Amino acid sequence: MTALQNFDEYVTRALNGYWARRSFCGQIDSNTTATLFAGQRLSLQLGALYTIEAMQPGVSGYRLTAGTLYSSTQTPFLIGKIVYLGAYNLGTGLFDTGGPMPTVTEGNISRQVYSSVIMYAASNLTRTSGTSLNISVQYVDQDNNTAESAPSVTLTNPVTQNTAAFLRLNGTDIGALDITGCSTTGTGVYTGTIAFLGFIPFGIFNPTLQTAASAMQLNLLTDTFSLPLLSANDQIGFINFSNAAKRYQGTLSFIGEQA
Amino acid sequence: MTANFTSASPSIDKAIAANANYGSFNRLIFDMINGTTSAATTACGFVTAQRFPTRPTIPSVGAGVQGYIATNIQAFTEDSNTIMIVGLEYLLGTVLFAANTFTAGVSMPLKTVKGTSGIQTASGLTMMVVRSGLTATNPVITTTYTDQAGTTGRTCSLTIPTNATANSAFLMQPHMTPSSNGVRSVQSISRSTGSIGVIDVYGILPLYISHRNVALYNTNILNNFSIPWLIAPGERLGFYRLLSNTTCDACISITLVPEPS
Numbered sequence: 001m002t003a004l005q006n007f008d009e010y011v012t013r014a015l016n017g018y019w020a021r022r023s024f025c026g027q028i029d030s031n032t033t034a035t036l037f038a039g040q041r042l043s044l045q046l047g048a049l050y051t052i053e054a055m056q057p058g059v060s061g062y063r064l065t066a067g068t069l070y071s072s073t074q075t076p077f078l079i080g081k082i083v084y085l086g087a088y089n090l091g092t093g094l095f096d097t098g099g100p101m102p103t104v105t106e107g108n109i110s111r112q113v114y115s116s117v118i119m120y121a122a123s124n125l126t127r128t129s130g131t132s133l134n135i136s137v138q139y140v141d142q143d144n145n146t147a148e149s150a151p152s153v154t155l156t157n158p159v160t161q162n163t164a165a166f167l168r169l170n171g172t173d174i175g176a177l178d179i180t181g182c183s184t185t186g187t188g189v190y191t192g193t194i195a196f197l198g199f200i201p202f203g204i205f206n207p208t209l210q211t212a213a214s215a216m217q218l219n220l221l222t223d224t225f226s227l228p229l230l231s232a233n234d235q236i237g238f239i240n241f242s243n244a245a246k247r248y249q250g251t252l253s254f255i256g257e258q259a
Numbered sequence: 260m261t262a263n264f265t266s267a268s269p270s271i272d273k274a275i276a277a278n279a280n281y282g283s284f285n286r287l288i289f290d291m292i293n294g295t296t297s298a299a300t301t302a303c304g305f306v307t308a309q310r311f312p313t314r315p316t317i318p319s320v321g322a323g324v325q326g327y328i329a330t331n332i333q334a335f336t337e338d339s340n341t342i343m344i345v346g347l348e349y350l351l352g353t354v355l356f357a358a359n360t361f362t363a364g365v366s367m368p369l370k371t372v373k374g375t376s377g378i379q380t381a382s383g384l385t386m387m388v389v390r391s392g393l394t395a396t397n398p399v400i401t402t403t404y405t406d407q408a409g410t411t412g413r414t415c416s417l418t419i420p421t422n423a424t425a426n427s428a429f430l431m432q433p434h435m436t437p438s439s440n441g442v443r444s445v446q447s448i449s450r451s452t453g454s455i456g457v458i459d460v461y462g463i464l465p466l467y468i469s470h471r472n473v474a475l476y477n478t479n480i481l482n483n484f485s486i487p488w489l490i491a492p493g494e495r496l497g498f499y500r501l502l503s504n505t506t507c508d509a510c511i512s513i514t515l516v517p518e519p520s
Contacts, residue, residue: 002279002280003279003280004275004279005272005275005279005280006272006275006276007271007272007275008272010275040508041291041337041506041507041508042335042336042337042508042509042510043337044510076333076335078287078333078510078512080285080287080512104282105281105282106281106283106284106285106318107281107282107284107318107319107320107321107324107326107327107517108280108281108282108320108321108322108323108324108517109318109319109320109321111318113285114286115286115287116287116288116289116510166289166508166510167289168289168291169289172313174288174290174315175286175288199287200285200286200287201285201286201287201333201512201513201514202285202514203512203514204331204333204512221271222271223330223331224283224330224331224514224516225271225274225275225278225330225516226274226278226283226285226330226331226514227275227278227279228283228285229279241335241337241510
């Protein structure tokens, strides 16, 4: 069986039961911090992730085709695949190595893709003593230069869990293939963990036409013509550009890639 | 597979198949402007603009693929009431202030549209960009160009603000003759005064334009597939913002579907 080729085949597969709709929800009970570090201008928030389930018998992968999202605050949500690149425990100073960005087939070439890096407060970050703490992240850039070190930034205090920011890279770097380490300077002593995430975008839930709390739709079949292929345990994330407390819930529709 | 969006008979089915068979290009890019840029005046574009420093290059493609078609681009910044533009960007020429030397760039490319190849494009959105800060009092920058009809020797002059800062961008169209405000290529750029700094002239084929309303709502105009420019390997994307000259963060989400040969 070849990969999904057209609308007719989509309909046939759906009628044959190779179709799944799953629910997801996220809850951020209090406002997140506007900035993770000094100088950040674009507020960013990342809530709960959705994990792709084990494949059903006869299905080799799920292609995301559509979704809905209701949010208690009006803001667009980017949806995409989350890649865990690592995490730094501010309390212990230990760096947990995650995976690199994946190798995918794009334009009929297999290659490792780069991503902007999301710095994400996986827990509350709290300064317990000292004054300020500067953090610098080591990474592999989009051209596979392995010894890159991002400019140091000064952490905000305190930072609420789910607060996020884009890592500021060196000079003309436009993405990272991996995060390899983290270092700090300054007298500040913090507790909490910062995770580093890659993001492969699929599309957007756009509240343009809503006037209040938003119910938004995503239809990749007609919006992008690009139906991402997902495997068991892949994680889907929802980035939004507001730091307000919110609850959101929605659905994701998949068509099965037949084994 | 055969060509889709560059053919005379494009279809969504073909795009779905191209995605499944060859794989789409999906990227999230973060960029920023860390210093206040120089605002436009009636002598240089009228509309204040900024150019982000990053220029992603479209990577190579494999057998059976000639490039990509942009089907979804989204751009976000922290400021309301601004406009974001993402486009194919071509460096048409450069002037170095130190010796008033001009360096030629490329011409706007030939594209295939609806099955007709070799169509000469022209930039309808041509930007004069300060690459590195100027030390000059209201320099007049004069560009000689070939217009959209192939007429050579056209000229356009902008008076740039004193000591204009890096990443400032100025729209050239308002200062061109209305009947010749598309640009195929640039033959010369010169400055009237000043000794420090660099100015580039970029031609743009827009892929995405969005207006940011009173909050972070992405009220985009070209949300979906609208302009079938083939994005070829080696070509570069450019990011611009209009209506503000403040420091800025930007997040750009890009989905490109492969275009079969």
